[in-house]
Amino acid sequence: MLMVKSNNIEDTKDVAKKLARRILSDKTKRKSALVLALQGDLGSGKTTLTQSFAKALGVKEKITSPTFVLMKVYNLQLTTYSLRRFIHIDCYRLNSPEELEQLGFREILKDKDAIIIIEWAERVKKLLPKNTVWISFEYGDRQSERIIKFKTL
Ligand SMILES: Nc1ncnc2c1ncn2[C@@H]1O[C@H](COP(=O)(O)OP(=O)(O)OP(=O)(O)O)[C@@H](O)[C@H]1O
């Protein structure tokens, strides 16, 4: 388990960039999509991290949380990496994991060229692969302090 203290938004953005760099530099061939599962209270920084992560992957569009549409797919134009799609899922308004399955989630998981970030991922835990990277966000003592914990990375 890796634990990082973020003192402000910039720190969280920095964590996102480092995470993206680390994933991009990992040349092991994947057989399925890579899933980053984010959990933590409202306003703890999940979308903030996702936005900077997407930017680091070269996504040009402004990333807004897909709370109502549940899922957004962004095509990646990375020339030197095989990563082709970035998928952002927000399960906040999800009533059951089956709702995500109905959107074709199991097929999406098979896409080895995709990276998937899921907010409120604990709500769909039973659908996620064993090698999912779990990232949890907690409030720290001060207002803009966040504790970010990485499991299995
Ligand atoms: N260290 C920090 N890291 C990230 N965000 C911070 C930090 N300090 C303050 N903030 C503020 O906290 C808020 C985080 O909001 P964000 O939308 O990223 O949270 P979230 O976890 O996605 O919430 P939700 O559960 O509603 O989706 C922002 O308003 C941001 O400015």
Ligand SMILES: [Mg+2]
């Ligand atoms: Mg969010």
